[in-house]
Amino acid sequence: MDALIDIRDVKLTYETKGGRLPVLDGVDMRVPEGGFVAVVGPSGCGKSTLTRLIAGLLEPNAGEVWLHGERVTGPKSSVGMAFQNPVLLEWRSVLRNVTLPLELVAPRMPKREKDERARQLLALVGLEGFEDKRPSELSGGMRQRASLCRSLVHKPEVLILDEPFGALDAFTREDLWQTMQKVKSEEPFTGVMITHDLRESIFLADEVIVMSGRPAVTQYTMEIPWKGERDLDRLYTPEAIEMLGELRHQIQIAQGRSPREAGV
């Protein structure tokens, strides 16, 4: 078993006031060490639920989630998370926001080392000189960069990104894609990224998984034939356009599976 993240036939049903709401109905996913998988699918199909399962914040009703050969039964410090909302703590400086996970994961680490590590990451994403600023002084893109640093500061094995660039404008988003590639080559991790942006998915990931409408199953998997760092121009090649076309087609099928969701 060489997959670092191994999700086997996972099922999950939420118990709500209105009754049972099946969200995941047999999701399979395998990510090798150092791999980067993008998950796309119709709105509300349970993509975020999937990330919470990997992070150990939720337990599946059936099926298993394994990380590095260990069954996930609760949260682990070897996971880092970043969300669409950067959720920076406004009362802390940018530097103190980034060191937050270290306070929990490595409470004994000397402060100087924590700061050193945070500064190194901030420099990597282009936030050098902003360490002592308040989050409210940063732009949306910068906040997201800081949030990315926070999710990586404790050197997690697994990085979970839940639509990290979803709220940014198109140009800022492309900047962050390139930052993300740089980060990936300097700070190795195994990643799962939820996204609604198909171009983002093929630009960053090695593999794109299409989830069906709710209750979700793994509907389609696409290997991205590109290796290593990519150039934005790649997205405008016939090869890319063909991949995007196929993914679009699969999403349409996914929306069709659950007619209530199709119009959304």
Add this chain to the structure above:
Amino acid sequence: MNWRIFAPLIALVVFCLLWEALVWVNDWPNYKMASPSDLGPAFWKFRWLFLEYGWDTLWRTVAGLLLSVFVGLLLGMIMGLNRTMRDALYPLLVGFNAIPKATVVPIIALLFVGAHDMNTILIAFLISFFPIAVSVSIGLSTLEPEYRDILASLGASRFTIFWKIALPKTLPEFFGSLKVAVTLAFIGTNLMEIVEPHGRGLGHLFDSGKISADYPLMFAVLIALAALGILLYYVVVVLERTFAGWAERSPT
């Protein structure tokens, strides 16, 4: 020249002039309405009582307020972190808050006859803990799940999440409610001081003025109360700047 200091001072002077003019134009006797120029002699005549009773009123109010902060935070935490407790306690709290505190004053006064300090502090507390409890509970219960997840995904305990995220994030709401509570606590203190016989404090001085038909004294007490209220309010503002100054955005 610093306009942040001068502007309120000028406003105060203009207010006093208008007040003086109002009394003068209507030719009101001072038993109808005392004018600012009557206040000076009244303050001077009772200067030691003002100092002594002013101190009584101040420390009782602060003590009541501290009790409010403690109980309000506790109730707010219980209701903010636990859905069932919130459902259970909210109607009780709202009902209690709806009772006019003037009606509670005689009950308390009869319950602990003669314990002036305790009775006064108790009313100041009873009237002022509600906004603190409500705003803290709202602050805690509306915490976005992502805030919890950034620490929960690292295996943090509920207490750690509360201490590092939920509590500091609620501070702006807490201080907002504390500003309301300060004024309420003052009202509570004086309600009790006015009603209790043989009491102390500015409320009692007001009552003495009423009994001896010393109208300038009554107005002087009101002004002294206003001054104390402003003082305490700004103490809270300074605390807010110190502990929750991050919530204030510089205009850009």
